[in-house]
Amino acid sequence: MNKFFQPFFAFIIVLISVFSCSEDMLNTAEPPRDYAEQYDVDNDSLINYLKTHYYNYEDFQSPPADELVEFEIIAIPEGNTSLVPLFDQVSTETITITNADDEEIEHNYYYIIAREGEGESPSVADSTYVTYKGSLLSGTVFDERTTPVWFDLTELVRGFSDFTTKLKRGSYTESTDGTVDFMNFGAGMVFMPSGLGYYSQASGVISSYSPLIFTVNLLTYKQTDHDNDGVPSILEDLNGDRYLINDDTDSDTLPNYRDSDDDGDGTLTKDELDTDNDGVYDDTDMDGVPDYLDSDNS
Ligand SMILES: [Ca+2]
Ligand SMILES: [Ca+2]
Ligand SMILES: [Ca+2]
Ligand SMILES: [Ca+2]
Numbered sequence: 001m002n003k004f005f006q007p008f009f010a011f012i013i014v015l016i017s018v019f020s021c022s023e024d025m026l027n028t029a030e031p032p033r034d035y036a037e038q039y040d041v042d043n044d045s046l047i048n049y050l051k052t053h054y055y056n057y058e059d060f061q062s063p064p065a066d067e068l069v070e071f072e073i074i075a076i077p078e079g080n081t082s083l084v085p086l087f088d089q090v091s092t093e094t095i096t097i098t099n100a101d102d103e104e105i106e107h108n109y110y111y112i113i114a115r116e117g118e119g120e121s122p123s124v125a126d127s128t129y130v131t132y133k134g135s136l137l138s139g140t141v142f143d144e145r146t147t148p149v150w151f152d153l154t155e156l157v158r159g160f161s162d163f164t165t166k167l168k169r170g171s172y173t174e175s176t177d178g179t180v181d182f183m184n185f186g187a188g189m190v191f192m193p194s195g196l197g198y199y200s201q202a203s204g205v206i207s208s209y210s211p212l213i214f215t216v217n218l219l220t221y222k223q224t225d226h227d228n229d230g231v232p233s234i235l236e237d238l239n240g241d242r243y244l245i246n247d248d249t250d251s252d253t254l255p256n257y258r259d260s261d262d263d264g265d266g267t268l269t270k271d272e273l274d275t276d277n278d279g280v281y282d283d284t285d286m287d288g289v290p291d292y293l294d295s296d297n298s
Contacts, residue, residue, distance in 0.1 A: 032200040033209065035097055035105045042193035042211045043108060049137050049211075050087035050110060050191065052076055057084065060114040060187070071114070071133070071189060071215040086112065090191070095162060096241070097195050109159050109192040117168030117186025122221035124161050124242045125233035125257065127152045129219045134212060142205050148182075148219050154226070154233070154244050154257065159192030160214055162242060167218040186218040226257050229269035231292070233257040238293075249293050263295040272297075 056072040076083050090110040097105050122128050128151050134143040153161040170185025190213070197212040206212075224233045236257040238247040244257045250264030262269050269292040275282055281290040284297045291297045 035099050035103075035195055038199075038209055039105060039107055039193055039195055042195070042209070045137060046110060046191050046193060046211050047087070050090060051085050053086050054083045055086060055089075055112070055114075055189070057089065057114070068131070068217065069115070069187065071187075073135075073139075073189070073213070086110075086191075093162065093166075095158060095196060098246075105195070107193055107195045109163065109190055109196055111163050111166065111188060111190045113166060113186065113188040115185070115187040117170055117218060118184040119169040119171065119220075121165055121168050121186075122153065122218070123223075123234040124153050124165055125224055125226075125237065125244055126221045127224050128164055128221040130164070131217045131219070133215045135214075136206065136210055136212065140205055152224065154224075157192075157197045157212070158243065159190055159196030159212065160216070162196075163188070163190035163192075163214070164216055164218060165242070167216065169218055169220045172220065182219040185220075187216070189213065189215040227260045227269075229260045229262070229292075230273045231256075231262075231269060236262075250295070263293050265295040265297075 052075060053073050054076055055074070056070075059069050073086070076085060089112050091112070092108050092110055095107050095109065097107055099105060129148050130151055131145050131148050132143075133141060133145075135141045153164060167186030167188055170182045172180050172182045174180050192212050192214075194209045194211055197210065198206060198208075200208050202208045225231065226233050233244065236247060236255070237244050238249070238256065245255050247256045248254065248259070249256055249262045250259070252259070252264055256262045260268050260270070272291045273281055281292065283290050283294070285294070287294065287297075289297075
């Protein structure tokens with residue numbers, strides 16, 4: 001069981017149950033904490049962690065091309081001034097979370113690219129072939145895969161998905177017995193507030209409102225078209241916020257990347273996307289909105 005999956009359908013069910021709660025249920029259920037307040041708490045914890053820990057960066061300075069280097073994150077011994085803390089090595093990325101009142105709360109996550117990788121980077125819509133380890137700030141490991149596994153980035157917590165797009169894939173050689181060896185793949189780690197992880201959900205050793213750490217090796221990836229409508233899933237992120245759940249042209253609760261009739265006009269997207277096969281999406285009424293997103297195009 002991979003603990004950091006955030007299944008799309010579970011997400012929808014949670015939303016529906018929140019909005020359809022009776023007053024009795026609302027009175028007994030503990031409401032989720034305020035995102036902005038929780039973010040401040042988590043960010044303080046993360047900063048403190050980053051200032052008091054280092055990783056085995058020397059092992060990554062000239063790693064052999066075909067070698068998997070194990071990440072180690074270690075507390076800096078008190079008084080030590082020669083080790084470089086994580087805080088001095090991280091980059092920062094910001095993701096904006098929208099709460100139930102449509103308020104936008106900026107969430108920073110922190111990351112280190114320990115080995116860049118040699119190929120292209122995936123998008124947040126792609127399926128990635130990774131090994132990883134997930135842990136808490138306490139050091140407790142809650143999930144680990146040392147054998148590569150395919151992960152659809154649209155199904156994972158946002159901090160993991162967004163960070164993984166910063167890595168580049170490697171190359172590989174296939175031997176005659178079918179064994180595949182990956183080389184020069186991207187490797188790094190991400191430190192995220194709970195708002196980019198599970199937030200109020202608890203799961204196993206992960207308590208509610210836990211900041212999370214992941215180390216990730218990105219071996220390779222493939223592009224996706226989840227609904228097989230001919231539009232690559234990443235192009236169904238219409239508002240370009242690197243999040244696919246919030247693009248739903250026909251407001252039928254099925255986001256475009258999962259919707260085979262995006263404008264809900266009864267004609268499947270694949271049947272009105274490019275009927276003359278010229279490689280350009282059709283726009284019959286020339287209003288700038290392609291037919292597959294335009295329910296009044298005829
Ligand atoms: Ca989006
Ligand atoms: Ca839809
Ligand atoms: Ca679609
Ligand atoms: Ca349609």
